[in-house]
Amino acid sequence: MVALHSNTMRHPFLLLAGLPLLVIAARAASDRPLSPLPIPGEMVMASPADPGRFTFVVGGDNRSVARDVPPPPTAAQIFAETRLLRPAFALWTGDSIYGSDDTPGEAAHEYAGFLRLAATGDTPVFNAPGNHEIFRRPELERVYESCMGRLYGSFDYGRSHFIALDTEEADRAPGVGPAQLEWLRKDLEANRGAEHIFVFSHHPLFPTPDHPRAGFASAANRDEVHRLFVRYHVTAVFSGHEHLYYASVHDGVRYIVTGGGGAPSDGAPQDGGFQHYLLVSVDGNAVKIQVLQPWRLFEKVGPVQPDGSCTAMVMNYGHDPLSVLVAFPTDQLGAGATATASWTYKGGTHPVPAEIVAPLHPGETDVRVMARQGRGTLVVLTPATK
Secondary structure (H helix, E strand, C coil): CCCCCEEEECCCCEEEEECCCCCCCCCCCCCCECCCCCCCCCCCCCCCCECCEEEEEEECCCCCCCCCCCCCCHHHHHHHHHHHHCCCEEEECCCCCCCCCCCHHHHHHHHHHHHHHHHCCCCCEEECCCHHHHCCCHHHHHHHHHHCCCCCEEEEECCEEEEECCCCCCCCCCCCCHHHHHHHHHHHHHCCCCCEEEEECCCCCCCCCCCHHHCCCCHHHHHHHHHHHHHCCCCEEEECCCCCEEEEEECCEEEEEECCCCCCCCCCHHHCCCCCEEEEEEECCEEEEEEECCCCEEEEECCCCCCCCEEEEEEECCCCCEEEEEEECCCCCCCCCEEEEEEEECCEEEEECEEEECCCCCCCEEEEEEECCCEEEEEEEECCCC
């Protein structure tokens, strides 16, 4: 057993970590490269303009309550808000389907539904399999690989390294088996020069004290994995399985349980049992993690007017300002087009910065704007003056 020095938190929080800046060395490509899920349609994972500055979303545990029961609407709303937030990508911590006692055909049908849902986020998504996907059934493991891709692997984005672990190996209880553990050790060593290392999995290493059996089946296995995370200065580990929010710090490594995608709650709201997802902002050696509740961020884009102008309203009912990307359905504006934004409350109007940025898709004009918390932000797109 390793000595575990921890701090814990059950409630929404803002984490700003000023970590020691690592020397960035050349890193070998992963021998198990993890690709985004095969989402329908054209999904582009663009390189960051600044390799040390980007955002990503983390969510998971959106499965339904029973076989042949539709999934809850939470994930659909999370992906709708993801489309507005436009992060570089999203990490999903498993239980994307009910699975379990499904036939292989039923599981494949559920995966197709989840992939269609994920496509609405207009963002690449990476998934780590959950117990509902695998259920200790080798045939469901094969279905997962066929429909979703690798069971575990890693990828780089900017100066950061991301690792998906499979804690649901079909031939063993929850944890990380010997072969995967050896791969993890080599992958961490090969990427020790990364500015940040983020890990995501389904079963947490450190679940809530109220649910100690929700973690790894073997404490020795958990501690071996944890020692690797400590040795290689892992920035954060995101997990699901428990349908709640819970954060803890063990020997300097941040562990976050984020199972708020709509599956039945495992706790009262005051104990973290609320629907949520995370927005993670990387800015050099600083990492900020925001806990967002769905159904707090909306947009309404109006039609293109005869003069070529267009307006949109972004409604942010959360408690933090959020940078969003509004996609206007026109690209016929001319080189001198402008975008302005403002929020109005009780008779006072306040301007906020708005910037036209490179569009993600043909036929649209994208505007990046900071949506004021607790307000509606009006965005106005005006064509060039002829």
